[in-house]
Amino acid sequence: MSSANILTISIISCSVVIQCAAAILAIRLIAITGRRLAWVLISTALVLMTLRRMVPLYRLLTADNSIPPDPANEVVGLILSIAMAIGIARIAPLFHERLRTENTLRRLNRELLAVGRCHQTLMRAGDEQSLLKGVCRIICEEAGYRMAWVGYIEHDANKTVRPVAWGGMEDGYLADAHFSWADTELGQAPAGVAIRSGKSAFIQDFEIDLKAAPWRDGALKRGYRSNIALPLMDEDGCPFGILCIYAIVPNAFTPEETKLLEELSSDLAFGIRVLRDRGERKQAEHQLKQSERSLAEAQRIAHVGNWDLDLINNLLTWSDETYRIFEIDPKHFGASYGAFLNRIHPDDRDTVNKAYLECVQNNKPYDLVHRLLMTDGRIKYVNEKCETYYDENGKPLRSAGTVHDVSEHYKAELELAQLSLQNKLILDSAGEGIYGLDIEGLCTFVNPAALHLLGFSADELIGRHSHLMFHHSKGDGSAYPLEECPVQSAYKLGQVHRGIEIYWRKDGSRFPVEFVSTPMLEAGKTKGAVVTFNDITERKRAEEELRRYKDHLEEEVQQRTTDLVLARNAAEAANQAKSVFLANMSHELRTPLNAILGFSTMLRTDTSLPEKQRQTIEVINRSGEHLLALINDVLEMSKIEAGRVQLETSAFDLGGMVRDVTDMMQIRAQQKGLRL
8 A cells, every 4th residue: 555545544534533523513512502403414414524535435445446536635625624623613612601501591590580489478478387388389399499498496405407398309308317506417417507607508419528428318319419508597697597408410509599599598587587577466466455355354343444644635535444434425425634523423523633633733642432423313432543644844744543443342341330330239238258269269359248257358358368368277276278178179179169167257256157169160161269158156056046945845755755655554544444334334234224125025015005005115115225226336436446346338217217216305305395
C-alpha cells in the first residue's frame, strides 16, 4: 500500500470519526432542544455523509483501485466535517444553558404559584391545623416536591421536634425518623440545625452527605434525595417550629429557590402567629362575654348592681340588675344624677346627697343603707357604696358604686331582732333556771331565774366553766370530778340527760335541783347544750313530810288491821252462836208447830164441823204452814251468810199467795177495825 493511500485512509478515517461525533451531538440536541425535525434532518445528513466517506475507505482497505480516491477532495471533506462538528459543539452548550435556565424558571414559576396559593391559604385558613396541612399539600402538589412537613419544638429533656402536619409521599417516614433540636447526633439533621441557628439548613444529597447517615436509608427508600429545613420564627425572632421540604433530585435547592422558600416559611410563621393571635383574641372575647354574662348572672342572684357616673358629661350608666332593683325601664330613665335622686325616699334623699357630695369633694368613700320609694308605694332597702376617681390635678372624673338590695336581709334582721327579743323575754320570764354551754362547757348565756337561784351575776358566769362555778362538789362536800358530771354529758355525748343534783350558790350554800341537759345540734354536730333546772328544796321537804305521814298511816293501818282481826273473830263467834241459836230455835219452833199443823189437818177432815169453823181451821192451817216457811227462810238466810245457798227458779200462784196473806191478816185487821 502506497504512502498516498495511507494518507488518504487517515484523512477519511478522521472524517468518519468527526462526522459520527457530530451526529451523536445532533441526536442529543434533539432531546435537549425539543426541535425534533431540524435536528433529525441534520443528524440524518451527518449519518449519510459518514456512510459516504466509508465507501472510499472500504475500497482503499480492500485494495480496490477501480475508482481511485481524490486526496484533495477528501481533505476538503475532512475540513467540512471538522467545521460542522465544531459548529455543533459550539451550539450544544448554548442549548444546554437554555434548557437549564428554562427548567429553573419553570421550577421558580411553580414555586411562585405555590407561594401564591399558600398566601391564599393563609388568608382563608380558619384554624392553624388546616393552614399547615394546606401549605404542605400545595408545596408538594403545586411546587412538585416529594414531601413536606411542619414540626413544632418541644422543651422536653430530649428537645424533640414534633411533626404536626405533612403532605406528599410521607409513607411513615416521620414515625420512623426521630428529630431533635439538641446539639447531638439526632440534632444534626437540617431541622435541628435550622432551629438552633435560626437559618435555613440543607442536605443536598442523601447518598453522599455524611451527616445524613441516621436518615439515609429511610429517605432513599421513599425517593428523597435532597432536603431543606426552614425555621419558623415568632415575633421576637425565636424559632418555634420548622418547615422541612424533600426533593427527588440532588442539589434541588438553588439560592433562588431557597430565597422563595424562606419567604414562604416567613409568611407561614406570620400566618401561624396571626391565627394564634386571632384565636387568643376570640378566646379573650369569649371569656370577656362569658365574664360579663357571669357578672350579670351573679348580680342577679346576689341582687347587687353597679353604676358609673361620668362627672364630666353627667352621664349615669347602670347595670341591668341596678335597673331591676330600682324597677325602672331603661328606655324611660333619664340617666343622670338628678334622676337617680328622684328614686330615693324623700326622708333619705338629703343623707344620700350629702354623702355623695362629700365623697366627690373630699375623696371620702361612703357605705350606707337607705330606702327607695317605688311607684306603688312599696319601700326597698339598699346598701350603697361609692368611690370617686380623679385626674392628676385632683379633678373628679367619675364615680363608681354598687347597689345591694338588702330588703329581704333587712326584714330578716328585723324578724331576727324580734325573735331575739321574744326569746330574751321568754328566758327572762321563765321561772326555771336556764343556761347555755358551749362545746367546752363554758357558759354562753344565763337567764335571770338561774342568776337568782345561784346568787351570781351574768358577768361572773358568762365565759366561765359551769361545773367549776356551781357544781364542783357533791352533797357530802366531797369533790365532784368533771368526767363524772352528768350535766356535761349532753355536749360530750350528744344525749339528753335528766337527773337530780346538788348546786352551790355563790355564798356557799347548797340546794337540790332537778335538771334536764339537752344538746344543741347544728348540721348533725353538737355545738353545746342547754340546761334547765328547778330548785326542788320545797319538793324535797314535802316529800319528807309525805314520807313521815306515810309511816304514820302504816302504823294506823297496822293498828286498824289488828282491831279488824279481833272484830272479825268476834263476829265469827257471834255468827256461830247465831247459827246454834237458829238451829235450836228451829227445832223448838217446829215441834209445837208440827202439832198445830197435825191437829188442824185432822180437824179439816172432820165433816161434822160447821162451815165457818172449817174455814177458821183452814186459816190456822195456812198460818202454820206460813210460819213453817218463815222458819225455813230464816235457816236459808243463815245459809246465804255462810255462802252455801243455792237459788232455784220455780212457778207460783201469785193470786193464791195474796189470798193467803189476806186471810191470815183478816182477824188482826178486824180487831183493829180495819177492812181488807
